[in-house]
Amino acid sequence: MQPVVHFKNVNKSYGALTAVDDLDLAIAPGQFVTLLGPSGCGKSTTLRMLGGFDSPTSGEIYLEGKPISHLPPNRRNVNIVFQDYALFPHLTVGRNIAFGLELKGMESAAIHKRVSDLLALVSLQDHAERMPAQLSGGQRQRVALMRALAPDPNVLLLDEPLSALDAKLRQQMQIELKSIQKKTGKTFIFVTHDQEEALTMSDVIVVMNKGRIEQMGGPDELYARPRSRFVANFIGQSNFLEGTVASVSGGIASVEWRGNAVNADVNGTAPIPGDHVTVALRPEAVFCLSRKPEDRQSLKGRIDQRVFKGAHTSLTVKLDNGSTLEAQIDPVALSHIEGDDVWVGWRDRDAVLLAK
């Protein structure tokens, strides 16, 4: 399938600062794609270049196969939802949404119909005559979304649109955004620095760092199979074990780590014995037992810190090999207290080798 958006070798620099570094990104139509990364990673610049508010220093952007880098924002069939919504304060909600339609030369009866359909989609039918200043944050958010959807763009761009909302409303809007995306079948490109937001809504997450793509994939894939230390750390939490590969068999590497042999999935890498590698291990993949298990590998340690967090309990285990490991366990399953001896381990496939 032809990608709806295609960045080909796109660079953007401001003087000596490189914001986007040789970006190659193809986005399939109808997907909810999230550009995720810390501030300054180039995700907003990427979005602004697609919207037409910044032009690439080199490279080309294609929209449905046609190069668009030379077109001004008003001649691109993409629309953007701004972080601060940017609703026109002098126009009513209805007129805000109608703005793009009027400029398209649509006749007023059709505009009226389209505006009320869109308002109905977000249950704001009664608010067409209100001014933006009379709306709550969540309502403004919805109006901005409908205004951007009104001209029927191929691709909708969303620049951290949920960051101004409080936690509860944000969660509600995440669900709503996702369902609107499904209903309309449009390609959504969503920019955020919030990994939870990205995991909740996306079909595809593009993790960016220092102007480059670190990794791209589905939320579960990125979570379970991070390729780099950056991704393993930015999405969720991880333990990092640095050691030397001893042997590899059946996609499982045995790694010499501080005098212990531990196993990890090769995770698409091709390690050879003697390689220095980093193993990423999610805290919730770690098990803690009070007796040494006979049937699987384990490491002996002592509970250094125990923090009850409601849904789970966090343990910091000081291992006999001198390092510490974070573990997340079921809060009722274990009656360990600080100072107790424990045996920790994990299933081989739950630990992954990192490529870098």
Added chain:
Amino acid sequence: MRTYFNDLPKTALGASYWIFAVYLVLPLALMMAMSFKDANFIAFPIGNWTLSWYGKVIQDKQFLEASLYSIGIALATTISATIIGVWIALLVSAENIWGKAVIFALACLPAVVPGLINAISMRIFIRAVDIPTGTFAIILAHTVHAVPFVVIMVLTRLRSMPANLVDAARDLGADPFIAFLRVTIPYLMPALFGGMIFCVLTSIDDFVRTFFLGGYQPTLPMLIFAKVQGGMSPEINAMATIVLVVTTAVGLYAEHFTRRSRS
């Protein structure tokens, strides 16, 4: 005693404000009162009250002509000063303009140059470039004087404008000109309106520039000045009262409008 002493600064401030208010209003009140006096000289007591001076003023062809002339000049001044002022404000607020500070300083200069100096220099200038004294020269001088106020008011408003508003308009299909017309201008409206009212009032009020640059046709201040030279009379008071009431009403309305549209 102690609390009273502590409150003294406050009490003194309050009292001095009222003294100032009386000093401000009393001359105006006296002027207005005298316009109703049924005698052709100005002195207390008023004795008999009359509206005849107003009747006389309203039927005074000179007064009506001067009023219309002043209003015409004020409107022309307002239009040209607003266009130039908005243009300068946009220029100064643009991101990559060289010499921004200089442009802004030059645009604001006429606000601080004394009116008399301004008037004399303009007089020399129009003679040098062969512009005759009269309507055009007056409008030229009034415009130069009014521009800084438009610039400052529009610039203040522009600086509070979210940058994304124009981006949003562009994104929804507006070219730069449509975005300016349909988003920037409406956003600037309160400042534009306030600035325009200010232009009208300064132009109608101006004496010194008009005096140096005017032709034979008198503006309202010139007419009143000419009449005063012939001796004060209740008729002048009536004229002045009409001007005062109209300009105050316009000013208050502008203030009300600006305040409402900002909230």
